[in-house]
Amino acid sequence: MIDDIRRSPFRALAGAVLLIACVAGAAYASTAQIGRTWPIAEPDALAEIEAKVATLPSDMSKAFGPRDKWTALKAASLGVASEDRARSVVPFYTLEFDITLPDGKTLYPKGFTFNPLTYVKLPQRLVVVHPRDLSWALRSARASDFILLSALGGQSGDAIDLSERTGRPIYILEERVKQRLGLQVAPVIVEQSGTRLILIEFGPKSRASNGGVEVSGA
Numbered sequence: 001m002i003d004d005i006r007r008s009p010f011r012a013l014a015g016a017v018l019l020i021a022c023v024a025g026a027a028y029a030s031t032a033q034i035g036r037t038w039p040i041a042e043p044d045a046l047a048e049i050e051a052k053v054a055t056l057p058s059d060m061s062k063a064f065g066p067r068d069k070w071t072a073l074k075a076a077s078l079g080v081a082s083e084d085r086a087r088s089v090v091p092f093y094t095l096e097f098d099i100t101l102p103d104g105k106t107l108y109p110k111g112f113t114f115n116p117l118t119y120v121k122l123p124q125r126l127v128v129v130h131p132r133d134l135s136w137a138l139r140s141a142r143a144s145d146f147i148l149l150s151a152l153g154g155q156s157g158d159a160i161d162l163s164e165r166t167g168r169p170i171y172i173l174e175e176r177v178k179q180r181l182g183l184q185v186a187p188v189i190v191e192q193s194g195t196r197l198i199l200i201e202f203g204p205k206s207r208a209s210n211g212g213v214e215v216s217g218a
Helices: 002-007 009-031 045-054 131-140 159-166 175-181 204-209
Strands: 085-089 106-108 126-129 146-149 170-172 188-193 196-201
Touching (some): 131 159
Antiparallel strands (some): 085 196, 126 188
16 A cells, blocks of 8 residues: 555545545534634524514504505595597606715715606506506506506505405505606506607597507607
């Protein structure tokens, strides 16, 4: 064997490395510690969550009341489209604060106005409807479209319940989105064309006759 090692120094080196690894592994297994250690000061996050959950009621719905009273589910109100109409909107945005560089130099001042569509692309259309026209929206919307519910006469529908029943995510129209997009009536389909938004409003005849026909304002 000695002669074999002499004839092959690489075998000797491999044997030495293997021996060192075995010794180190045995030492680690016996101590399970390499170098200095410190106790963990922070409490376990999962334990904290479990402890907090244990203090809460088993049925949280009683704490929030009926879902139709939740203000978070109240949608912005829109009028009813009385005719077919297409119009365009440029969603200008005005900064409400200065944007500065790390050295304090102002990059964009408060009040600076720009068109976000110059820099970004809206990845899908928005189909905005009143709850009563949801079936129309489901027929007309593409798979990638977002369906948003708007309020009509104080009724905005239950987006959570409708999502569960239809198997499709349904959202509420927020007031700030309504203002940013310049929405006035529903149903309306919003999509981007270049640096503008095209708003296609659907009157009663189109809502009654549309059986899922693709609509595009571009």
